[in-house]
Each structure stands twice: as structure tokens, then as C-alpha cells.
Amino acid sequence: MQDTKPRGRxxxxxxxxxAASFRRSPVAIISGLVALIIVxxxxxxxxxxxxxxxxxxxxxxxxxxxxxxxxxxxxGSTYLMGTxxxxxxxxxxxxxxxxxxxxxxxxxxxxxxxLGISAGLVAGYRGGWVDAVLMRVADxxxxxxxxxxxxxxxxxxxxxxPPTQREAMAIWVLIVAIGLxxxxxxxxxxxxxxxxxxxxxxxxxxxxxxxxxxRILIRHILPNVMGPVLVIAxxxxxxxxxxxxxxxxxxxxxxxxxxxxxxxxxxxQQFLFSGEWWILLFPALTLLALALxxxxxxxxxxxxxxxxxx
Amino acid sequence: xxxYIIRRIVQSVLVMLxxxxxxxALFRYVGDPITAMVGQETSLEDRAALRENLGLNDPFVVxxxxxxxxxxxxxxxxxxxxxxxxxxxxxxxxxxxLELALISGLAAFVFGVGAGVYTALRRRGALSTAIMTxxxxxxxxxxxxxxxxxxxxxxxxxxxxxxxxxxxxxVLPWGWETGFLTQSGRASLILPAITLxxxxxxxxxxxxxxxxxxxxxxxxxxxxxARGLSNRAVHFGHALKNTLVPVITITGLQLGSIIAFAIxxxxxxxxxGVGALFINSxxxxxxxxxxxxxxxxxxxxxxxNLIVDLLYYAVDPRLRVERGGxxx
Numbered sequence: 001m002q003d004t005k006p007r008g009r010x011x012x013x014x015x016x017x018x019a020a021s022f023r024r025s026p027v028a029i030i031s032g033l034v035a036l037i038i039v040x041x042x043x044x045x046x047x048x049x050x051x052x053x054x055x056x057x058x059x060x061x062x063x064x065x066x067x068x069x070x071x072x073x074x075x076g077s078t079y080l081m082g083t084x085x086x087x088x089x090x091x092x093x094x095x096x097x098x099x100x101x102x103x104x105x106x107x108x109x110x111x112x113x114x115l116g117i118s119a120g121l122v123a124g125y126r127g128g129w130v131d132a133v134l135m136r137v138a139d140x141x142x143x144x145x146x147x148x149x150x151x152x153x154x155x156x157x158x159x160x161x162p163p164t165q166r167e168a169m170a171i172w173v174l175i176v177a178i179g180l181x182x183x184x185x186x187x188x189x190x191x192x193x194x195x196x197x198x199x200x201x202x203x204x205x206x207x208x209x210x211x212x213x214x215r216i217l218i219r220h221i222l223p224n225v226m227g228p229v230l231v232i233a234x235x236x237x238x239x240x241x242x243x244x245x246x247x248x249x250x251x252x253x254x255x256x257x258x259x260x261x262x263x264x265x266x267x268x269q270q271f272l273f274s275g276e277w278w279i280l281l282f283p284a285l286t287l288l289a290l291a292l293x294x295x296x297x298x299x300x301x302x303x304x305x306x307x308x309x310x
Numbered sequence: 311x312x313x314y315i316i317r318r319i320v321q322s323v324l325v326m327l328x329x330x331x332x333x334x335a336l337f338r339y340v341g342d343p344i345t346a347m348v349g350q351e352t353s354l355e356d357r358a359a360l361r362e363n364l365g366l367n368d369p370f371v372v373x374x375x376x377x378x379x380x381x382x383x384x385x386x387x388x389x390x391x392x393x394x395x396x397x398x399x400x401x402x403x404x405x406x407x408l409e410l411a412l413i414s415g416l417a418a419f420v421f422g423v424g425a426g427v428y429t430a431l432r433r434r435g436a437l438s439t440a441i442m443t444x445x446x447x448x449x450x451x452x453x454x455x456x457x458x459x460x461x462x463x464x465x466x467x468x469x470x471x472x473x474x475x476x477x478x479x480x481v482l483p484w485g486w487e488t489g490f491l492t493q494s495g496r497a498s499l500i501l502p503a504i505t506l507x508x509x510x511x512x513x514x515x516x517x518x519x520x521x522x523x524x525x526x527x528x529x530x531x532x533x534x535x536a537r538g539l540s541n542r543a544v545h546f547g548h549a550l551k552n553t554l555v556p557v558i559t560i561t562g563l564q565l566g567s568i569i570a571f572a573i574x575x576x577x578x579x580x581x582x583g584v585g586a587l588f589i590n591s592x593x594x595x596x597x598x599x600x601x602x603x604x605x606x607x608x609x610x611x612x613x614x615n616l617i618v619d620l621l622y623y624a625v626d627p628r629l630r631v632e633r634g635g636x637x638x
Contacts, residue, residue: 140325143611145570152336155592155600159340226361242452249454250577250589262454269458272466273473280462284455292450 028300031293038120038290042098049092055256064236068278082278090278093264094286100260101290104174105241109233110178112240116186117229121217123187124194135191138184146181150243153177167255176254178243183203185232193225209265227305234298245287261287318619322612327378329608333601334377337387338366340597386602391594396602399583405487406476407576407583410566413499414507418568419561422511426518427550430526445512455570457505457578464501472498474580506575510564517560521553555622562618566611 022028041048068082068090079092119138123131141149157173158166197203198221206216241261247253248262256263261283270281344357344366361367362538365376380386386396425445429438448456465473477494479487489495526549534544545597573585580586584603591599 140328143325143615144607145567148570148607149575151573151589151592152600152604155595156336156340158592159336159595159597238450244596246454246574247451249452250574252589252592265455265458269461272458272462277462280458284458287455288447290453291452292447295450 031296034293045095104244108178112182116183120187122191124191149181150177231302238294335602387598391596413503418507418510422514426515430522448512
């Protein structure tokens with residue numbers, strides 16, 4: 001009980017500080033709004049989207065290649081952002097695509113966070129050979145670009161999973177691939193912070209009264225190292241969304257029947273030369289807006305939580 | 311000094327062994343090598359005999375040792391997909407990737423340093439603000455999107471530059487296939503090189519800018535000004551010179567990631583390099599090519615890291631402390 005009171009106060013001060021700096025930063029407000037709009041649109045896609053792109057029976061091939069805001073030559077239907085080659089409404093596919101992109105991005109970062117925080121806490125608290133082994137592994141992994149590691153994990157998973165299951169498992173494979181390629185940063189930061197925190201008096205006090213190491217780690221140290229973790233997590237979400245888009249664009253991500261933003265851009269690129277620019281442009285703009293706004297929120301959060309950088 | 315060099319080399323060898331272990335596990339346990347090699351009509355006895363002949367029944371350690379021995383001689387077996395020796399495939403495609411990486415790296419360094427110095431000296435200028443904003447977008451834009459947008463603007467709309475392939479190539483006497491010597495080869499290089507180098511350029515630019523701003527505040531710059539030296543001498547002779555050590559290091563380390571990021575650029579531009587080979591192998595689970603590529607990339611990274619670390623040590627003894635890696 002004793003530890004909750006000062007922590008609570010700390011949180012409130014922190015909270016108000018962060019809130020104040022949010023109000024003062026137009027960049028943060030705008031990117032927050034953009035991110036919020038995209039996230040809400042993605043979550044409520046089934047209610048907002050005019051058509052359901054996953055339902056093949058609702059598609060009319062005659063509707064294909066309709067330019068935005070112009071009636072189709074055969075059917076007379078008009079679409080806000082036009083249609084793709086299969087007659088899918090681009091606006092609807094973007095909403096559903098953003099849904100998949102966000103789901104993969106956030107889940108991958110959650111996985112990376114759980115792995116990284118656990119590894120970092122244990123390495124920082126225990127030290128010794130556990131620390132040495134974990135950090136050497138981290139060093140080796142960090143010296144390779146994460147996209148390469150994600151590709152490799154994806155390739156391995158593809159070899160292990162039977163071909164009939166590949167399409168259904170693709171999204172989970174992506175999450176694991178991106179999550180595993182990204183845990184190192186969390187581990188490093190948490191390890192560093194844990195090493196600082198464990199020497200402090202409140203941890204020593206907890207140890208002296210016989211609190212178990214696990215409880216010390218989770219209840220006492222973890223809340224105090226969460227600040228930098230949040231910053232990294234925000235920026236990681238932007239990076240994970242980009243990583244997912246990249247993998248899908250390379251053709252090793254989600255299947256074309258359930259397109260994410262990257263898949264949509266891949267499809268759009270094929271029709272660039274024949275002049276159907278809208279199939280590419282709108283998904284690309286959405287991806288850019290999403291990645292940029294989350295990135296800027298992360299930048300702002302880093303400055304807001306670290307007064308020295310102001 | 312000697313102890314440090316030896317320790318560093320031992321570390322590199324250990325990293326390579328670890329990568330080789332991953333690569334070997336991939337090779338041996340993802341899919342069945344025998345199934346991938348023989349046709350459907352091969353009998354079970356023949357398969358068992360082949361398994362024995364290839365030594366796939368030997369203990370793990372023996373197999374791993376054999377794998378490392380073969381890998382050291384550049385022997386990675388036969389590609390499942392293309393039915394050619396993996397090393398031959400990689401070597402025939404390496405020049406395309408290396409030429410692309412070299413030009414991207416050079417362009418990133420030259421323009422990155424230039425823009426970094428400019429934005430540091432004219433902090434409040436309109437052009438500086440424009441460059442900084444553009445660089446933020448450059449960092450946030452995924453590589454593949456930059457490539458696609460460049461194709462759209464310069465190949466589809468303006469039709470100035472080719473959108474795919476290497477153009478005409480010339481085979482040099484030692485077997486190196488180069489695109490530098492023909493008009494179409496050079497034209498084909500421009501868009502992929504920009505795509506690949508843009509991220510590195512923004513990184514170098516931001517680094518140079520930050521370092522310059524830091525250095526310009528120091529006393530010896532004030533002293534240099536007090537001595538009445540020209541702005542030019544102060545900026546380039548004193549300030550820039552002192553920012554270059556970390557910049558060169560980062561550029562060196564980035565060379566490895568440029569080669570790895572070439573996977574994306576090569577796919578967008580259908581550039582016939584090693585990266586495109588790798589991504590096609592991942593799609594069809596062509597394990598020998600995947601594991602060979604992994605070892606090759608690891609070797610490039612480890613060698614670059616080693617050289618950079620040793621150079622660091624030689625240039626600046628203060629930096630002997632443990633350094634963190636670079637993230638992308």
C-alpha cells in the first residue's frame with residue numbers, strides 16, 4: 001500500500017505536465033487528430049464503409065476502374081475514391097486495410113513490448129550471465145536491419161506451416177515476425193532504467209522487508225521505467241505499420257483477399273502505367289498520414305516526458 | 311591495442327558462428343532437403359540411400375561442422391527453385407546490388423553532409439525549414455512508397471527515366487557486369503539510387519546538423535572567429551572537420567543496411583540484384599538461397615562493423631567504451 005501513494009501523485013504531476021505540453025503544441029494536436037480519425041475510421045469500418053470488400057458477391061466486375069467521383073460508364077455507379085480492377089470501392093478497401101495495418105502494427109508492438117520488457121527487467125535486475133547472454137543476443141540482432149529479420153522469420157514460418165494454412169495464418173505470422181524483430185529496443189531501455197532503479201532506496205527497502213523479486217520487478221520497478229517505454233512504443237507502432245506495409249508490398253504479407261494498406265499500394269502500382277492513379281494514391285496517402293501522425297506523436301511524447309530536451 | 315583487436319576479431323567470429331548456426335538450422339530443419347531435391351517418383355529406398363550419402367543421418371555437430379566448412383569455401387548447395395549452385399547465382403547478381411549500394415551511399419553522404427552543413431549554418435532560412443520538413447517526411451515515408459512515387463513522377467508522367475531493370479550492361483574482363491558504362495545503364499541507376507539513399511541521406515543530414523550546431527557553440531570556434539578567420543575557414547576548416555568522425559562511422563555502418571534495404575528497392579524497380587533473388591526465395595521457401603544470403607549479409611555487416619570499430623579505436627582513444635548499435 002505504501003508505494004501507491006507517491007506513485008499516484010507522480011502520475012498526476014506527470015499527467016498534467018504532459019497534458020499541458022499537448023495543449024501548447026499545434027503539431028501534437030493536429031497529428032493526434034489525424035491519428036484519431038484514422039483509428040476510429042478503421043475500428044468502425046464495417047459501419048462506415050459503403051461496401052464490404054471481403055464479400056465477393058457484392059462486387060461487380062463491370063464497376064472496375066471507375067475514376068473517383070465520376071459515374072461508371074457501364075453501371076453508372078459513383079465512388080468517392082473510385083474502384084480498383086475488381087470493382088472494389090477504394091474507400092472501403094482503405095478503411096478495412098487500415099484496420100488490418102493498425103491491428104498488425106499494434107499487436108506486433110505489444111508482443112515486442114512484452115518480450116522486451118521481460119527480458120530487460122530480468123537482465124537489469126539479475127545482471128550476471130543472464131544479462132550478458134540476453135544483451136549479446138540483442139547486440140547481434142540490433143546490428144541487422146529489423147526488416148531483414150522479419151523477412152527471415154516470415155520465410156521460416158512459411159517453411160514450417162503447411163501450404164493450406166498459410167493464408168489463414170499469414171496475419172499472425174506477420175505479427176510474430178515484426179514483434180520478434182523489434183523487442184531489442186524495449187529490452188535495452190528497460191534494462192538500463194532497471195539498473196538505475198534497483199540501486200534506489202525504495203527498491204532496497206522493498207527487498208529488506210522480504211518482497212519477492214518478481215513482485216519488486218512488476219510492482220515497484222516496472223511503473224518507474226514505463227516513461228521511455230511509452231515513447232518507444234509510440235514510435236514503434238509507426239515503424240511496425242510501415243514494416244507491415246513493406247512486407248505486404250513485397251508480396252510476403254497478408255493475402256490479396258484481405259488487403260492491408262501495403263497490399264493496396266502493391267495492387268495500385270500495377271495500374272500506374274495505364275493511368276489509374278487513384279488505386280495507388282489514396283492508400284498511399286492514408287499510409288503516409290497514419291505513419292507520419294503516429295511518428296510525430298511519438299516525437300512530441302519524447303520531448304514532453306523529457307524536460308531536458310525542451 | 312593488440313588485445314583489443316584480438317578480442318574484437320574473436321567476437322566477430324563468434325557472431326558469424328551464431329549466424330551460421332541459424333542458417334544451418336534453417337537449411338536442415340525447414341522443409342526436407344531430400345523432398346526438395348528429388349522428384350515424386352523416387353522410391354523410399356533411394357531416398358534413404360541419398361539421405362545416408364548426403365550425411366543427413368550424421369550427428370548434429372558433424373553436420374554443422376560440415377556446413378561451416380562448406381560455407382567457408384562458398385559452397386551452399388543447389389537452389390531448389392532455379393536448380394543452380396547458390397553461390398553462382400549470388401555472385402552473378404552481386405555486381406548489380408553493389409553498384410546500386412555504392413552510388414546510393416555516395417549520394418547520401420555528399421548530399422547529406424551538404425544539406426546538414428547548410429541547415430546548421432542558416433538555421434532560420436526558408437530553404438532550411440523546407441529541407442528539414444522534407445527530411446521529416448522522407449524519414450516517415452516507407453522506402454517502397456518513395457520508389458513508387460518516383461516511378462509515377464519521373465517514369466510515368468514525365469517519362470524522363472526508365473522505371474525498371476538495369477538498362478544495357480557491359481561485362482568487364484574479370485566477369486563483373488557493370489551498368490556504369492552505358493547511357494541506359496546510368497539512367498536506370500538514378501531512380502533506384504535516390505530511393506535507396508534517401509533515408510540514409512536524411513539520417514546523415516540530421517546528424518551533421520546536430521553535430522555542427524554543437525561544435526559551433528564551442529570555445530575554439532569563438533577563438534577562431536576572434537582570430538579573424540573567414541567564415542569559410544571557420545565553418546569548413548574547424549567546425550565541419552570535427553563533426554566528420556561520427557558521420558563517417560555512421561555512413562560506414564549504414565553501408566550494410568543499404569545493402570539489406572536493397573531488397574525493397576530492387577523489388578520496386580525489378581533490379582536484378584541479390585535482394586530480389588532473396589525475396590523471391592522467401593516467397594517460395596527456397597531455403598539454400600535464404601541461408602546463403604543470410605550468411606553473406608552477416609559477413610558484410612560483421613566486416614564493416616569490425617573495420618569501423620578498429621578505425622574508431624585508431625582515430626579516437628576516448629571512444630573505447632562500449633557503443634550501442636544503430637537502429638533503422
